[in-house]
Amino acid sequence: MPPVLYPSAAGLLWSCYERTMHFLTVLLFGTALSSPLPRQNGLLGVLDWSLKRKLTFNTDGEFKVVSFSDMHFGERNGDGTFASWGPEQDTNTTIVHSIILDQEKPDYVVFNGDLMTGENVFAFNATGYLDQMYGPTIQRGIPFSSTHGNHDNSNNITHLEEIEYEIAHYGGLSYTRADVGPRPYGCGNYWVLVYAREEDSAPAVVMWFFDSTSFVPDVPAPVPAEANYYWIDENTVPQYVETQSGLMKAVWGSLPPSLVFVHIPFQHSDDLCTLPTVGDHDDDPDPATQGFLNNAYTGLDLPAFQAIIGLAEGKNEVLAVTSGHDHGDSWCARSYNASGLALCFDGHSGYGGYVTPHSEVRNRRVFNLRLEDLSAVNGPMVETWNSYENKTTNDYFVLGPDFMKEYL
Numbered sequence: 284m285p286p287v288l289y290p291s292a293a294g295l296l297w298s299c300y301e302r303t304m305h306f307l308t309v310l311l312f313g314t315a316l317s318s319p320l321p322r323q324n325g326l327l328g329v330l331d332w333s334l335k336r337k338l339t340f341n342t343d344g345e346f347k348v349v350s351f352s353d354m355h356f357g358e359r360n361g362d363g364t365f366a367s368w369g370p371e372q373d374t375n376t377t378i379v380h381s382i383i384l385d386q387e388k389p390d391y392v393v394f395n396g397d398l399m400t401g402e403n404v405f406a407f408n409a410t411g412y413l414d415q416m417y418g419p420t421i422q423r424g425i426p427f428s429s430t431h432g433n434h435d436n437s438n439n440i441t442h443l444e445e446i447e448y449e450i451a452h453y454g455g456l457s458y459t460r461a462d463v464g465p466r467p468y469g470c471g472n473y474w475v476l477v478y479a480r481e482e483d484s485a486p487a488v489v490m491w492f493f494d495s496t497s498f499v500p501d502v503p504a505p506v507p508a509e510a511n512y513y514w515i516d517e518n519t520v521p522q523y524v525e526t527q528s529g530l531m532k533a534v535w536g537s538l539p540p541s542l543v544f545v546h547i548p549f550q551h552s553d554d555l556c557t558l559p560t561v562g563d564h565d566d567d568p569d570p571a572t573q574g575f576l577n578n579a580y581t582g583l584d585l586p587a588f589q590a591i592i593g594l595a596e597g598k599n600e601v602l603a604v605t606s607g608h609d610h611g612d613s614w615c616a617r618s619y620n621a622s623g624l625a626l627c628f629d630g631h632s633g634y635g636g637y638v639t640p641h642s643e644v645r646n647r648r649v650f651n652l653r654l655e656d657l658s659a660v661n662g663p664m665v666e667t668w669n670s671y672e673n674k675t676t677n678d679y680f681v682l683g684p685d686f687m688k689e690y691l
């Protein structure tokens with residue numbers, strides 16, 4: 284039976300009803316009544332700093348983010364033939380993370396999807412892998428959040444289960460939420476604010492996190508691998524980005540620069556991968572991307588892409604969109620082909636998952652946000668590089684108005 288692409292009519296009606304009711308509650312009460320978190324001004328983020336530490340730039344005016352991707356914990360778990368495979372990879376992955384965290388000393392960590400290999404885990408203890416994965420970050424007291432990948436949904440684990448576990452167990456340091464999107468498979472869509480100074484009421488940067496899903500509504504799991512359904516939900520997320528960013532503008536007077544994280548890259552990265560850029564290109568010429576169903580490109584990743592472009596307001600105010608999924612890619616590029624938006628890859632920080640020649644030495648992307656770069660006259664900029672488990676760094680460059688401008 285071919286997978287059903289669209290939700291049923293009843294489902295659509297219900298989802299419209301839900302959204303309308305939510306909108307009305309927000310309008311009337313400035314808060315959603317069913318919300319587990321306090322909501323102010325209709326903004327769905329954490330704005331009550333008695334509950335969560337307000338994220339701020341350090342006294343040097345810097346805020347460094349490390350993005351780990353494709354950890355694939357629990358790989359081949361319980362498979363007798365590969366009894367030692369998973370546990371040994373997992374130990375190595377936590378060592379890699381510890382090395383990188385000590386090398387980079389980030390202010391924030393992003394786990395950018397495929398936290399575990401969901402096909403291989405057991406329902407009764409799957410979330411135990413999250414304890415292992417967050418361990419080095421928790422031990423160092425670093426705030427963090429997650430996006431969720433195609434392998435984080437399976438018979439035995441879902442995006443929502445991972446999110447609820449993370450919030451319940453690590454809520455002090457975790458900034459992850461499930462604001463909108465299909466539950467339980469595509470709901471990890473949210474944003475997080477970083478302020479220049481503790482006393483500021485408007486943030487200096489908005490970090491957006493999106494859920495590239497991996498499940499066909501109404502089709503019982505597991506979806507056949509060949510269904511290949513991966514894209515940010517086109518029914519809820521674009522509207523969410525528009526309304527939330529509209530409220531941000533209304534409350535703060537203008538929209539700060541954005542940095543975007545999503546596990547599976549937009550299909551536009553296929554149009555950029557042949558451009559000359561530093562970083563690994565092992566998964567080119569066609570990095571696996573969002574928007575495909577049964578191996579045919581649907582274009583259904585474009586509504587979310589357009590909504591992200593909308594955050595730029597015609598200027599170069601979306602610093603980058605960074606993804607994992609393609610373990611052998613760690614480049615950034617931009618051109619007119621993707622409306623000038625910089626699309627980046629994180630590399631591969633896990634010992635689980637497939638390995639390509641250049642991803643053998645595990646690596647991940649670092650963004651070093653600096654207040655002076657964000658307020659640069661010609662438009663905001665951000666430094667970025669790849670950081671390796673062999674305690675080296677490489678591929679340093681600055682994303683901003685001058686980055687690959689010859690291709691605009």
Ligand SMILES: *[C@@H]1O[C@H](CO)[C@@H](O)[C@H](O)[C@H]1NC(C)=O
Pocket residue numbers: 368371372375634
């Ligand atoms: C774990 O890391 C060690 C040291 O780098 C390496 O020798 C070993 O092969 C790795 N194990 C696996 C399963 O990749």
Ligand SMILES: *[C@@H]1O[C@H](CO)[C@@H](O)[C@H](O)[C@H]1NC(C)=O
Pocket residue numbers: 402403404405406407408438439
């Ligand atoms: C899922 O978990 C159950 C029980 O925890 C286990 O019996 C089953 O083998 C696991 N894997 C799959 C693919 O269902």
Ligand SMILES: *[C@@H]1O[C@H](CO)[C@@H](O)[C@H](O)[C@H]1NC(C)=O
Pocket residue numbers: 360361405408409410411412
């Ligand atoms: C889950 O249980 C399986 C089977 O007993 C075991 O091999 C695996 O190590 C456990 N995983 C975690 C994260 O506890």
Ligand SMILES: *[C@@H]1O[C@H](CO)[C@@H](O)[C@H](O)[C@H]1NC(C)=O
Pocket residue numbers: 553554555557558617618619620690
């Ligand atoms: C634009 O996309 C096309 C099709 O993928 C590609 O051949 C071309 O090199 C791209 N050009 C630029 C400047 O991005």
Ligand SMILES: *[C@@H]1O[C@H](CO)[C@@H](O)[C@H](O)[C@H]1NC(C)=O
Pocket residue numbers: 641644671673675
């Ligand atoms: C570290 O790994 C990178 C990436 O594979 C490699 O280019 C570099 O030569 C290595 N450096 C050392 C000192 O091992």
